[in-house]
Every structure is written in C-alpha cells, then in structure tokens.
Amino acid sequence: MIIKLDMNSSIPIYIQLRNQIVMGIGKGDLKLGEQLPTVRQMAEDIGINQMTVNKAYGILKFEGYIEIDRRHGAKIALIQKKTDNFKEKMEEELQLLMTEASLKGYDKSDILRICRTVINGVNISLA
Amino acid sequence: MIIKLDMNSSIPIYIQLRNQIVMGIGKGDLKLGEQLPTVRQMAEDIGINQMTVNKAYGILKFEGYIEIDRRHGAKIALIQKKTDNFKEKMEEELQLLMTEASLKGYDKSDILRICRTVINGVNISLA
Amino acid sequence: MIIKLDMNSSIPIYIQLRNQIVMGIGKGDLKLGEQLPTVRQMAEDIGINQMTVNKAYGILKFEGYIEIDRRHGAKIALIQKKTDNFKEKMEEELQLLMTEASLKGYDKSDILRICRTVINGVNISLA
Amino acid sequence: MIIKLDMNSSIPIYIQLRNQIVMGIGKGDLKLGEQLPTVRQMAEDIGINQMTVNKAYGILKFEGYIEIDRRHGAKIALIQKKTDNFKEKMEEELQLLMTEASLKGYDKSDILRICRTVINGVNISLA
DNA sequence: GTGGTCTAGACCACG
C-alpha cells in the first residue's frame, strides 16, 4: 500500500500516517486481519523516524483500528472498539464541510451526490 | 452569536474561531453581508488575544468568507471565491470520515441519512 | 482453572500469568499444596511460549508462591516467604489507587466498602 | 513537590512520573487548580528528557487529571473525567493486592486497617 | 525478531 505524506503540511506526520492507514482500510488496500509492516520497516519505507511511526501505531491501537501483539507485530483489527462521542464528532465535521461546500456554490443535491459516491467507494474487506 | 472554544483542545484557537464563524454562517446565525465584531471587540468578548482573532479573520478573508473594509470593519462576504482544490480536499475528508464510521459499525444507509440531515440543516441566509 | 490473558495489553504475558495464578489462589481455584500443570502443559493449554511460562513460574517460586520439586513439578506453597518491603509496596499501590478513586468521585466510604467486599471475597483453602 | 523516580525500575519513567503526580494530588502536595511546572522545568528539575515529561503530561491530560492550555501550560484539573471501566480495574488490582497480602500472612482485619489508614490519608485540596 | 523507551538537540506553531 502507498502512503502519501506531505512534509510541509501543518498536520503532524503521525496523524497523516494514521489517517492514511485508516483510509487504506476504507479503500480495501489493507484488509481486516492483515499484517501491518513493522515499525522499523514502515519507518524505512516512508523515510520517517521510527518513533513517529510508533506514535501513529499507538494511536491506531488506542482507537481500536489495529491490534499490537508483542509476538507478531501489528495487524488490522477485526472488531472496532465503540467510541461514545464519535457520532457527535462526525456530525460536527460534516456540518463544517457542508457549510463550506454550500458557500463555495455547491448545490445540496451535488453535495449529497458526492457523499453517496464516497460512501459507495468505501470497501472494507477481510484478509 | 455564540462562539464555543475549547482551550484544552489540540486544535489551535484561531482555527477553532475560524470554524465557528463558518459554521455560524451555515446555521444562519451570521447572515451574508452582516457585520462582524471588530477584532478588538471579538477578542474581548471571548477572552482571547487580539492577535489570535486577527489571524482567524485573516484566514477567513483569504478563503473568501469575509471581506474587510477599512471603513466598516469585517463583514460576511456575499460571493465566494472558488478554490481549485476544494472538492478534492472535501472528498478526502469525507472518505476518512466515512471509513471511520463504517468501521465503527455504522451502516452505509445510516451514514447517508446523517449526511442528508446535516445538509438539510445548512441554512445560509441574507442579512 | 481458567487463565485469562490479554495479548494486546501492555502488561507482559509472564506477569499476567503470574498475576492470574496468584488470583487463582485467592479465589480458591488453586488450593494450597495443589499441583500446577507442567511448564510444557501450561504453555500448550494457553497457547504461549514455554519460555514465558517458565519465567512466570520462576518469579512465583522466587516470591514464595510455589515450590518446585524436581520430581513432582510445581505446587502451590503452603508457607509464604516473608518479604521485607511488601507492606511498603502495598501501601504505595493502595495510595495511588485510592487517590485515583477519590478523584473519580468515589466517596471514602464507598471505597472502603469496595475494599471490604474484595477482602471478604478472598478465600484461600487447602488441597 | 518531590518526585521520586527509580531509574532501575522496569516501570517506564513516564508512568512513574504520572503516578507520582497523581499521588502528589492525593497527598495534598499538589492542589486542584495549581500550576504544574512547565515541561522544560520539570525535565530539568528531575533530570530527565523533555519528551518523557511530555508523554507523562499527555497521559495525565488524557486521563483528565490535568488541563493543558497553550497559553498557561499545565494545571491540575478541577473536574475529573469519568472513566467507564475504572471500578472494574480497581477491583482487579485490589483483589490481586489483597490475595498477596493474605498469603504473606496478613490478617483480613490487618489489611482492612491498612486500607482505612491509607484512605484517610488521602487529602485532596483546592489551591 | 518485535515493539517500547529514553536521550540530546533542534525546530516549529501558538498566543
């Protein structure tokens, strides 16, 4: 799988990496249960420091997206830990995004169409 | 209009302020053409540094959400400057959000319903 | 007796195993003098490495919870070796726990009640 | 306030620091609302790296024990964030501790007395 | 082999 990082972005690298991995799951590039590269390997592959990868993996583990086993490294989790206030956060982010889109001149039906396309593109699959 | 800031958040205050203002437009709390409080006033009202408000206003102006008139201060812009890569950015953010939602166990139709509700809640109005 | 291990935990497996065995004694699942499975057997039963079980047994032996007889394998010790600084360690851990509980909003009497319940649940018995 | 760290312990320094701060609150050395030393200051004071302090503060923030404000650094939080499974975790730790104490030869009433003493020693106070 | 921790030193974003 390909990890795209923008070194000039104000978004920290470990967050970008975290996002890329989550999106990798959504795109089907990473399958549930699949092994993730080791911390060292990933760091080398994308040319960043080991600790930065470590931090990203730590967050993903905390969020329930991956499981880290001392013996076998990290793999994509099968079951998601429930988060209490996820829906709230999602609605807030959506509202911001949709307001921006509306003000940029997008029609409500346009926006909805884009949402539908994106959702249908999400393709979570088993290893 | 009420500005909600979380001093404990990792999101910079000037970004939070920028977001709150954009969402204020979406909610109809701020109408197109409406006058915004002066930098000094806003800073005092919400208890933050003038520099911070200034930075938020600067971004909003750059993004085309407000116009700054030397004589009358800032007001919500009527016309939105088109941004080339907005759609791309929106799709990326949406994809991340929808993947997260899917993995949290939300059904595609659930997500779409939430999108629809949020979009319909957006209510941009003239002063 | 059932051993619960969390491969995802930050607590090392050999410590988890050690703790589970000690708690097994406290619950009465393991009786004083009772035979423990061999290292090989235990490792196979719970699906971990023999080295790991060996390490746990070694600690338990060092702490005086089990006795290892070359002929008969390991069994739960009848007499406990006194440890000088145990009380100190216990008080430290208790203090941390009680402070956490207080800050989480638990009343002192609540906490004491929980302590009493837990203590009364401890039921060490002979084989 | 005095921070005691054991550099030879297997418990990570950032966890030890986190524990010491929580206990500092329990002992009344740190009052609710009180300012904590800056990351740099604390690191220098106790002779460890800035990032290690940062990690400890990050955990304390996440757990709700402190608030970190970009403007004023860290201070002891007034309100504790509720944790779902705290009671469960506390009971488990208590059970282990009490079993150990029982096996070390402590009487149930002895243990209860120690608990009572420790609880009564907890003294959370306002700045 | 794996992840986890720690350090020294640097730079940046924020307010």
Next chain:
DNA sequence: GTGGTCTAGACCACC
C-alpha cells in the same frame, strides 16, 4: 515562553 513534533541513534524487555 509555552507545548508539540521530529530526528538519529541507542538500549531494553519481551517472546
């Protein structure tokens, strides 16, 4: 001046 991030390089605990 504050916390936050990142790096290079080292060492450790675990399995």
